[in-house]
Amino acid sequence: xxxxxxxxxxxxxxxxxxxxxxxxxxxxxxxxxxxxxxxxxxxxxxxxxxxxxxxxxxxxxxxxxxxxxxxxxxxxxxxxxxxxxxxxxxxxxxxxxxxxxxxxxxxxxxxxxxxxxxxxxxxxxxxxxxxxxxxxxxxxxxxxxxxxxxxxxxxxxxxxxxxxxxxxxxxxxxxxxxxxxxxxxxxxxxxxxxxxxxxxxxxxxxxxxxxxxxxxxxxxxxxxxxxxxxxxxxxxxxxxxxxxxxxxxxxxxxxxxxxxxxxxxxxxxxxxxxxxxxxxxxxxxxxxxxxxxxxxxxxxxxxxxxxxxxxxxxxxxxxxxxxxxxxxxxxxxxxxxxxxxxxxxxxxxxxxxxxxxxxxxxxxxxxxxxxxxxxxxxxxxxxxxxxxxxxxxxxxxxxxxxxxxxxxxxxxxxxxxxxxxxxxxxxxxxxxxxxxxxxxxxx
Numbered sequence: 001x002x003x004x005x006x007x008x009x010x011x012x013x014x015x016x017x018x019x020x021x022x023x024x025x026x027x028x029x030x031x032x033x034x035x036x037x038x039x040x041x042x043x044x045x046x047x048x049x050x051x052x053x054x055x056x057x058x059x060x061x062x063x064x065x066x067x068x069x070x071x072x073x074x075x076x077x078x079x080x081x082x083x084x085x086x087x088x089x090x091x092x093x094x095x096x097x098x099x100x101x102x103x104x105x106x107x108x109x110x111x112x113x114x115x116x117x118x119x120x121x122x123x124x125x126x127x128x129x130x131x132x133x134x135x136x137x138x139x140x141x142x143x144x145x146x147x148x149x150x151x152x153x154x155x156x157x158x159x160x161x162x163x164x165x166x167x168x169x170x171x172x173x174x175x176x177x178x179x180x181x182x183x184x185x186x187x188x189x190x191x192x193x194x195x196x197x198x199x200x201x202x203x204x205x206x207x208x209x210x211x212x213x214x215x216x217x218x219x220x221x222x223x224x225x226x227x228x229x230x231x232x233x234x235x236x237x238x239x240x241x242x243x244x245x246x247x248x249x250x251x252x253x254x255x256x257x258x259x260x261x262x263x264x265x266x267x268x269x270x271x272x273x274x275x276x277x278x279x280x281x282x283x284x285x286x287x288x289x290x291x292x293x294x295x296x297x298x299x300x301x302x303x304x305x306x307x308x309x310x311x312x313x314x315x316x317x318x319x320x321x322x323x324x325x326x327x328x329x330x331x332x333x334x335x336x337x338x339x340x341x342x343x344x345x346x347x348x349x350x351x352x353x354x355x356x357x358x359x360x361x362x363x364x365x366x367x368x369x370x371x372x373x374x375x376x377x378x379x380x381x382x383x384x385x386x387x388x389x390x391x392x393x394x395x396x397x398x399x400x401x402x403x404x405x406x407x408x409x410x411x412x413x414x415x416x417x418x419x420x421x422x423x424x425x426x427x428x429x430x431x432x433x434x435x436x437x438x439x440x441x442x443x
Contacts, residue, residue, distance in 0.1 A: 069204060070134045075215040076165075078223050081125040084162035085118060086183060089155055096155055106153045108334050109314035109321075111161075111179065116141060116310030118161050119175040119198035126165045126173065127202060127213050137211050138203040141309040141342050142172065145197040145233075148336040153193055158183040163198075166223070167230020168216040172201045174230045197233075257427070264423045268416035282414045285422050288358040290323045296350045307346040312377060312391060313337075315354060320373040320395040323356040328371060328412060330404070332397035335370070338432070344379060344390040351380040352390075358415045359394075359429050368398040369412040372429065394429060 089096045101107045123139045153159065159181045166176040179194035180187060204211040218224045268285075271278035300311045317337070324332035346352060355376050362370040375393040380386070399410040417423040 068134050069206075069211065070129050070137070072129070073212060073214050074129055075217050076126055077217050077219050078164040078166065079219065081122050082162070082164035083118060083122050083125065084160055085114070087159040087161075090158050100155045103331060104155060106155045106159075108149075108153075109317035111153075112147070112317055112337075113308070113310035113314040114161060115163075115177050115179070115196060116144075116198065116308070116313060118163055119177055119200070120309075122163050122165060122175050123173060123200040126168075126216070129214070135205050137213070138205050138208070139200050140203065140306075140345070141198060142201045143199045143342065144313075144337075144340040145199075146336060146338050147194060147196040149194055149334055151190075151193050153179070153181055157181055165216055166197070166226040167234070168213055169234055170212055171203075171210040172199060172234075173213055173216070174199050174233070176226060197230075260427060261420070261423050264417060264426060265420065268418045268423070271416055272418040279414065281411075282416050285357055285359065285415050285417050285426070288323065288327050288415060289355065290319055290326065290357075291353065291355045292319055293351065293353045296346055296348055296352055298348050301348050307348065307350070307352075309342060312342075312346065312352075313340070313393070315352075316356075316375040316377065316391070316393040317395065319354050319356045320375050320393065321397070323358060323373050323375075324371045324395075324397040327358050328397075328399045328410065330410065331400045331402075332371065333368070333400040335396045335398055338394040338396070340391060340393055342391055344388055346377075346379055346390050351382065353378040353380055353387075359426055360415050361412050363412050363414075368401065369410055371397045371399075371412065372433065373397065374425070374429065394433075396433075 087095060087099070089099070099106050099110055120139065120141070127137050127139060159179065160183045161177065161179055163175050163177040165173050167174040175198045177194075177196045177198060178192050180191050181193050182191060184191070202211045202213045203209065216227065218227045267279075267282070271282050271284055294315070296307045300307050317334075321332055321334070355378065357374055359372045359374045361372065373395045375395065376389055377391040377393070378387050379390045399412070404410060417426050
């Protein structure tokens, strides 16, 4: 979508968010009005992406599901699907106000929502073919790799989201995403504030089975390196699945694990049963919990009629931020979100419960303390007396040093489990966050 195209189409959101040169879409007037597209109810950036994606998706709406599946796979380069969105924060006061948080910085949750929207647009572009008689693919977010914030983002400086397909398997693909600030002609490596890999899987609209996607042909050395890294991650995921399915619980390190479990529980039970004798700088995990619940509305749906994955990430971030805020006593500073798997789709009308708690904290040998927050999203269906986990998110925060007096160090309490289930959750998460430590113990 070229600059200015939003003005021609009469869409005010497109004027706020500029989708760059590699996405040019004309929405036919006789088709479904853009004002009715789901993205219209999200941010201006998400709305612009929906508008750009509409030429591909309208085909799915009008085409009978009896149409043939795509049989001829195309070979595409990363450059063909590379897409970027510029936030004109410096000049657009309306857009700036929509993304501003109470502390005059950027709402990270909305940025995560937009990252997912952009990744979805890129996936659609890569999987599209030139034959408009074939039925398009159903593309869903399968997972998101760890997202780490490398520097603070400002809401008064232009910002760019950019991404392209970096790796393709048989029916899955990785989209590499970047957040860049400031935006300038010659980008420096220090301008990249965030890097993430979104994994999408393709399904056939009619059969709901895995469907093959177009091939990817990397051209530059950087693209070839990213493709090789994607291959390595895919091989690692397959290895973990095999190890998980073949594990019989007889690990030689089981005793060591049980010893750690006993030690963690011992401290927690002292605090639970003998609080007067416990460490005053400790708190039970259950006492850090927050929970909220929402009914998933039609305005939050994606093009497949299910709840937008970016919306779920935004809501999870917001309750995690609130949990860290209440726990730490001063404004949290977002550091990262760990790998996220989307286990179960969330539908319009579902009763979604988000439960968060502080799993553990780190205060030693760090310039800033770390607060590790878990958020579990439960899809509850009262009519069926059913409740299932759709997502589990792990966020890491620190405490914003700008909120402290000079020379004052923040006080962060230790968090201890009171039950075996809580202790196991803590140990699994701790080991996942400290892979080097875990590997050393196995050698």
